[in-house]
Amino acid sequence: MRKKLLLIALALALASAGVWLGMGANRGWTKTSVPKKTVDEVTGIESVNYERRFQPGLELLGAAMLAAGLLASASFLCGKPKPNQHHQ
Amino acid sequence: MKNTIINLFALTSLASAAAAAPQDFDFKDPKGVNNAVFTLDAPLEAISGSANGVSGTVRFDPADPAATKGKITVAASSLHVPNPVMKEHLHGPQWLDTSRHPEITFEAKSLANVKTSGENTTADVTGTLTLKGVAREITVPVRFTYLKDKLGVRVPNQQGDLLVIRANFSIKRSDYGINPKAPTDKVADTIELSLSIAGAAPR
Numbered sequence: 596m597r598k599k600l601l602l603i604a605l606a607l608a609l610a611s612a613g614v615w616l617g618m619g620a621n622r623g624w625t626k627t628s629v630p631k632k633t634v635d636e637v638t639g640i641e642s643v644n645y646e647r648r649f650q651p652g653l654e655l656l657g658a659a660m661l662a663a664g665l666l667a668s669a670s671f672l673c674g675k676p677k678p679n680q681h682h683q
Numbered sequence: 684m685k686n687t688i689i690n691l692f693a694l695t696s697l698a699s700a701a702a703a704a705p706q707d708f709d710f711k712d713p714k715g716v717n718n719a720v721f722t723l724d725a726p727l728e729a730i731s732g733s734a735n736g737v738s739g740t741v742r743f744d745p746a747d748p749a750a751t752k753g754k755i756t757v758a759a760s761s762l763h764v765p766n767p768v769m770k771e772h773l774h775g776p777q778w779l780d781t782s783r784h785p786e787i788t789f790e791a792k793s794l795a796n797v798k799t800s801g802e803n804t805t806a807d808v809t810g811t812l813t814l815k816g817v818a819r820e821i822t823v824p825v826r827f828t829y830l831k832d833k834l835g836v837r838v839p840n841q842q843g844d845l846l847v848i849r850a851n852f853s854i855k856r857s858d859y860g861i862n863p864k865a866p867t868d869k870v871a872d873t874i875e876l877s878l879s880i881a882g883a884a885p886r
Contacts, residue, residue: 622728623727623728624727624728624765624766624769625766626765626766627765627766627767628763628765629765630733630765635714635716635837635881637830637833637836637837637845637881638716638828638830638837638845638847638881639828639847640716640717640718640847640879640880640881641879642715642716642717642718642735642879643718643720643733643735644715644735645763645765650765652766653727
C-alpha cells in the first residue's frame, strides 16, 4: 500500500511538472486564452486579440505538487510493509 | 486684371477653407483593431488585459487641432483578461460592475501645449473620464496622427481620411471606487492605460 501511494505521488508530481513545462511553463496564473498581437499596416496600431489556449499556471502546478506531497505523507502513515508469513 | 486677382484670391481662400474644414472621425472600427490596454501590478503576475469595444466620434481639423472635441466610449463588457476567474471578478460588482456601468467614456473638452509636426500632433487633452459611474476631470498626453486619403487603403471602395489617436496615462482605481477594499500590496492602486485607436472620416 505504502509503495503504491508513493508511486502514485511520484507519478502525479512528474506528470504535473511535465504538463506545466510542456504547455509553456507559465509562471503566472492559469490562462484559458493568450494574447496575440498584430500590427495594422496602415495605421501602425498594435492590436491585441486573444487566442483560446489553456496554459496551466503556478497555482495549478502548486496544487498538484501539494496533492502529491499529501499522498506521499499518507504513504508513511500506512507503516512498513509486513514481511510474508508462511503458514504451515 | 483687378477682377482676376480678386477672383483668384477668393478661389484660393475657398479651397483652403474646404481643405481645413473640421471632420468628424468615427471610431467604431469594423476591423476590430482599436483597443485599450490596461495593466495593474500584482505580486505573482501583473494583471494585464485589453478592451476592443471602442466607439465614439472626434471632430478634428488638421489646420486647427487645438479645437479638437469628441467622446470615446469603451464597452466595459469587452474588457478581457486571460484568467477566467479574474475576468469574472473584473466584471463583478466589486470591481467594474459592468452590468450597472456598461460604458467607460472620455469626453475631451480642451487641448493645451499643441504641437504639430507633419502628420503628427501632440497635445495635453483635458476631459472627463467616466468609469464605474464616477466622472473625473483628467489631463492626458495624446498623439494625433492625421492620415489624409488613407481610408481607401484600409477599407476598399471608400475614400476619406484616417485619424489615429494614441495615449498612455495612468489613473488610480481608488479614485473611481474600484474595489477600494482590495489591499494595494495585492493589487496596485495605479492602473496604466494605453489607448491606440483609429477613426475614419469618409468623403
